[in-house]
Amino acid sequence: MLKAINEEYQGNGISRSTFKRMIIKAKDLGILTIYEAERKNGSQSSNLYSFNRFPQCEPPKAKKLYQPKETNNLLKTNKQKSNKRNEARIELDHTFVSDKVPQAFIQLVKYFFSDAKTIEEYWHMVQIAAFRFECDQHAGDVLTLIIQSFKQLICKLKSTKTVVKPIAFFYGIVTNKLKEIFLHQLFEVRESKPIHFVLQSGEVMYYDWLHSES
Structure with missing residues (x-):
């Protein structure tokens, strides 16, 4: 083969060492398959070089092909672990x-x-509701009612999926229960000062039971 190349290019072909080096490289890449031939007397004959079809060529090794991608994944994984550690410290x-x-x-x-x-946040809802019905200074006195309200919330959460915002739902339960107590005490109060009631809009209303027209 080298002789034919040198004759074709008038002695300006490639050296034998270069040819061997390229043959070895082509073999490693899966381009060529080399078959050693023997003569009838057992001596070595010229090698047979067979070009492989493209689908049969093995791709580059996975380690070399995906090495940069693995590095990126490693950096991404480390970043995710770092974020998780930060979140864990905050809670x-x-x-x-x-x-x-x-x-x-x-x-x-x-x-x-x-x-x-x-x-x-749940207790803050209790304080807001207590302020509306003049119970903000005595929130602890209605603690049993508050605990019952929270249990009612949990029962609702376990039995249905319609509760989208549990804290808001809890606030509604507490508000209704405190409102019942407020209205009940409204007719039992014996103080001369008017009773004030904070509407949900924030407006304050006063009720003077001593001077109200019957």
Whole structure:
């Protein structure tokens, strides 16, 4: 083959060492298959070079082909792990709840919502409802009612999927229960000062039962 190449290009062909080097490279890439031939007397004859069809050629090794991609995935994985660690540090359990929240309420809510922020949000709804019905200074006095309201919420969550915003639903339950108490006490009060009632819109209304027209 080398002789034919040199004759074709008038002695300006390739050297034997270059030819062997390219043959080895083509073999490693799967382009060629080399068959060693023997003569009848057992001596080695010229090798047979067979060009492989394209589908039979093996692609480059997976390690070399996907090495950059694996590096990118590694960086992405490390970033995700870092973000998860940051999120884990931010979340606080029920032991970090403010001491303004009654322990009885915390001990109940923690079984369903263990993070401190959520527990305090539920208690904040209690404070808002209590302020509307003049119970903000005595929220602890109606603690039993508040606990019953939360249990009612959990029962609703377990029995149906219609509750989209549990905290808002809980606020509605507490508001209705406190409203019943407020209306009941409205006719039993014996103080001379008017009673004020905060509407849901924020408007304050006063009721002076001593000077009201019958």
